[in-house]
Every structure is written in C-alpha cells, then in structure tokens.
Amino acid sequence: IIGILAAIALPAYQDYISKSQTTRVVGELAAGKTAVDAALFEGKEPVLQANNADTSKEDIGLTDTSNKPRSNLMSNVELGGFSATSSAGTITGTLGTRANKDITGAKIMQNRAADGVWSCTIDGSAATGWKDKFIPTGCTAS
Secondary structure, three states: OHHHHHHHHHHHHHHHHHHHHHHHHHHHHHHHHHHHHHHHHOOOEEEOOOOOOOOOEEEOOOEOOOOOEOOOOEEEEEEEOOOOOOOOEEEEEEEOOOOOOOOOOOEEEEEEOOOOOEEEEEEOOOOOOOOHHHOOOOEEEO
C-alpha cells in the first residue's frame, strides 16, 4: 500500500514543485517590469548592467555586477527590443539547473507592447519534462 501511495504522490509533488518554481520566476521577473516602466518614463534605456557614467541608461536590477541573474532558479536573463526610443520589448528569464529538472531550459518572457501593456508567455520546448499545467495564471504558452 505504501508503495502505491508513493508512486502516486511523488510525481504529483514534482509537478507541484515545477509549477511553484515557474510561478516564483514569473514574480521575480515582474520586478523588472516596474523598473523598465520607470526607466522608459524617465526617457532612459532599460539595461541589465548600467555604466554609472552613462546617464541615458537605467539598470533594472535583475542581475548582479557579474551579469548573473539574482534569482538562483535562472541561468540567464536577457532584455530585447528596449531603447530610449522604443518602449516595446521583452524580459526573458531562462530556468537553470537549480530549478526542477522538468522545467530546466524553459523560457519565461515578460513582453511589453508599445502602449505599455505587459503580457507573459512561456516557452517550455527546451525543458525535457515540460507540461502546460506548469504555466501560472496570467501567462500563456508561446
């Protein structure tokens, strides 16, 4: 009986961990959305590493001084499309090896349209055990 219960409970627990880690990273990237909006409002280009001498760029705070993600679940954070003249772009976080093995390699994207509306998409194609049920509320599969 214990073996049967374990066979049912362990996979369900692993799925729970995968969804909770995905949800956590969505939340961590959401902090970058606020920083991007603030930078654009001030007429600055949002970047991951700002040179203190360049006042036209604003560090959004998702990476440390060695350009590694502040989150231990991400292997990489990228910004694409943003500039001082373009307010549309994407913040992309890639789940790294410290995340559950089923979601390692999945990409979580916070997409900003030119009108300031944000949307969340997740590309799980690079994750070997990805299931769409890992997508948190408010995000869609890409």
